[in-house]
Every structure is written in structure tokens, then in C-alpha cells.
Amino acid sequence: EVQLVQSGAEVRKPGDCLKISCTASGYSFTNYWIGWVRQMPGKGLEWMGIIYPRDSDTRYNPSFQGQVVISVDKSITTAYLQWGSLKATDAATYYCARWDSGAGKDRGFDSWGQGTLVTVSS
Amino acid sequence: EIVMTQSPATLSVSPGERATLSCRASQSVSFKLAWYQQKPGQAPRLLIHGSSTRATGVPDRFSGSGSGTEFTLTISSLQSEDSALYYCQQYMNWPPLTFGGGTKVEIK
Numbered sequence: 001e002v003q004l005v006q007s008g009a010e011v012r013k014p015g016d017c018l019k020i021s022c023t024a025s026g027y028s029f030t031n032y033w034i035g036w037v038r039q040m041p042g043k044g045l046e047w048m049g050i051i052y053p054r055d056s057d058t059r060y061n062p063s064f065q066g067q068v069v070i071s072v073d074k075s076i077t078t079a080y081l082q083w084g085s086l087k088a089t090d091a092a093t094y095y096c097a098r099w100d101s102g103a104g105k106d107r108g109f110d111s112w113g114q115g116t117l118v119t120v121s122s
Numbered sequence: 123e124i125v126m127t128q129s130p131a132t133l134s135v136s137p138g139e140r141a142t143l144s145c146r147a148s149q150s151v152s153f154k155l156a157w158y159q160q161k162p163g164q165a166p167r168l169l170i171h172g173s174s175t176r177a178t179g180v181p182d183r184f185s186g187s188g189s190g191t192e193f194t195l196t197i198s199s200l201q202s203e204d205s206a207l208y209y210c211q212q213y214m215n216w217p218p219l220t221f222g223g224g225t226k227v228e229i230k
Contacts, residue, residue, distance in 0.1 A: 035219070037166075045158075045166065045209055047219040061218040062123075095165055106213045108156035110177060112165035 002026040004034075004096050004113035011119045012086050019082035020116045022096030029077040030054040033099035035109060036070060036081045040092045050099060051079060091120045124148055124212050128222035136230040141197040143225045145210035150190045154214040157186055157195045160207045160224075169208075170195065197227070205229050 035050035097109035157170040170186035
């Protein structure tokens with residue numbers, strides 16, 4: 001069974017750094033892109049970026065480029081999303097999700113983590 | 123960036139009735155369109171990819187259609203458990219992958 005398990009809720013102050021994680025199991029980790037999606041309170045889904053664990057090829061939404069860093073540790077089948085300096089507007093739930101592109105055909109985000117709630121408040 | 127627009131924002135449908143959700147792309151995305159369902163407090167779930175292919179385990183009352191710029195998600199006979207937010211997403215031209223703003227389906 002494919003599973004993506006995310007790290008727990010975080011409370012930080014503006015200006016703090018933060019790294020959240022997404023640990024995958026039940027499939028070949030290096031063969032699927034892992035993406036990150038933001039959902040601000042009461043709002044819709046926003047795609048932030050995506051990483052291919054085999055070679056760490058990373059693509060960012062221009063709206064998030066320079067604001068976050070996406071990385072991966074293949075040895076522990078874990079992807080990360082990190083901020084160098086949080087803003088109050090970064091408060092949201094963040095989801096990781098597996099992008100299904102088997103046999104060279106894209107099929108969408110077919111498995112999702114449970115979400116990590118990030119609270120940013122002074 | 124391809125902009126995805128969903129309508130209506132909210133849809134109220136009686137149990138057993140048909141629900142029809144629309145998604146429009148600002149330029150052609152061919153058949154590269156997915157639909158997701160999100161229930162309160164839960165992560166999204168993939169329903170449809172390739173405009174019309176149901177994901178594994180999705181009931182056949184959910185169907186997708188369309189190509190180019192106009193797409194439809196139909197729930198043929200609405201069940202109480204179908205009350206949720208529904209999002210479309212294009213993957214024709216990425217980055218960025220883009221989602222629509224969502225349609226909330228309520229049970230009347």
C-alpha cells in the first residue's frame with residue numbers, strides 16, 4: 001500500500017526557519033515525482049513545486065520560487081519542504097503528494113499525505 | 123500560466139439527483155485534466171485523470187468528460203458521502219501545475 005506520512009503540526013514565529021517532511025512507503029520512491037501543495041485556511045489548492053527523487057530534479061511554481069526549498073533524502077525515502085524565514089502569510093496546511101507519471105504518461109497526484117498544519121504567529 | 127476556472131462555486135443537489143460541475147481552461151489542455159475530491163479535514167483524493175479515466179476505487183457514478191478548454195465532472199446519483207469540495211487541475215503545461223478554485227457540492 002502506498003503511504004505518504006507527513007510530520008506533525010508546527011507553531012513558529014515570523015522569521016523562524018522550518019523544515020517539514022513527507023516519508024513515503026509501499027512503492028519505488030525514486031520512480032515517482034513528489035509534489036507539495038499549499039492550502040491556506042478556507043482556500044483552494046496551490047501547487048508549490050515538485051521533485052524527482054532519483055536525480056533531485058526540482059521544478060517550482062514561480063509564485064513560490066525563492067520562498068521555499070524542496071529537497072529529498074533517498075536513503076530514507078523522505079521529501080522535505082523548508083523555509084528560511086517564515087512570514088505570517090505562510091500559515092497554511094501543506095500536503096505532499098505522489099505524481100503518477102508511469103510509462104511516461106501523467107495521471108495526476110494519486111496518493112496524498114495527511115497534511116501538515118503550519119501556524120505562524122508572533 | 124494556464125488559469126483554471128470552475129463553476130458554480132457552490133452546487134446544492136438532492137440525494138439521488140445528478141450533479142454537474144464545470145471547469146474551463148484559459149487555453150487548450152487537450153485531455154490533460156484531473157479532478158480531485160476533498161472532504162472537510164481530509165487530504166484531496168484523485169477521482170479522474172486524462173479528463174475521463176476514473177482512478178482506482180472511484181465509484182462509477184463519477185464520470186468526467188471534455189477536452190481542450192471545457193470539462194465536466196458528473197455525479198450521476200448524488201450520495202450523502204459526495205458532499206465535498208471538488209477541484210480540477212491541468213497538467214498540459216507545467217510548471218506550474220494549476221488548480222481551479224473549487225466547487226462545493228452540498229446535499230439539499
